[in-house]
Amino acid sequence: LFLKVYKMSGSGKVGIDRMSNERKKILIAGADWKNIFKDYLTLTIGAFVLIISIDVFFVPSNISPGGGVTGSAIIINKFTGWPVGLLMLALNVPMIVLGFYRLGRFNFLVRTLYTVLIYNLGVDYFASILPTGITDDLLLNALCGGVLGGIGTGLIFRGRSTTAGLGIVSRVLQLRTGIPISQVYILTDGAVLLLFGQIFGWDRALYSLMALFIFGLATDYVLEGPSVIRTVFIVTNSSEAISQGLLSRLGVGVTAWSA
Incomplete structure (x- = not known):
């Protein structure tokens, strides 16, 4: 017709x-x-896998996948008995607000808020449902927790979100001061791990460091597959705009050189 x-x-x-x-x-x-x-859907599955790593392996063994919000929440829980998930949420909310005002990526922050709510509240909800104390072996807890936590985090990154935490603070500091994100992570995670060692013992701190390393490897594997080293060189006069686009849309790292 x-x-x-x-x-x-x-x-x-x-x-x-x-x-x-x-x-x-x-x-x-x-x-x-x-x-x-x-x-x-990817964010929800990733958050649930991350919840399993926290409730089944990390919290029962007093091991943290590095420092940051999770490590801080476990430390505070040790002295107060307050739920770990609720503490993580309380620490994350100010950082999400900071990211909203300083980074201004509405869709990204909405996804992050969704992920944080599912993940942090889920840690407390499933704590009484999921099996705990599967093993007393600290090495197994660090290995299994690191692998599952990395898989969950990788899925969350694939869903174009984050678990908030110090990643937002690191990004804001990097934009305002030029301090590399890696240095901010080293300082913050290092400080929390030192405190972790003082409270739970240095064996726990070392296992936490091992868990952090495995966590990172598993995350990279989910994001990149078996080959995790991929480098692309871009020659441009609009470096800032392209960097922002790559960071916000693809979530990849960017290093700039002046020609």
């Missing part, structure tokens, strides 16, 4: 083009919703 109208009158072509454009919009909107659903 539309072909017939198109052949009979010039106005029919406009109608067809309009119909075609509307159909394109519907198809694009449908594709967007599919991607959004896929991302949030």
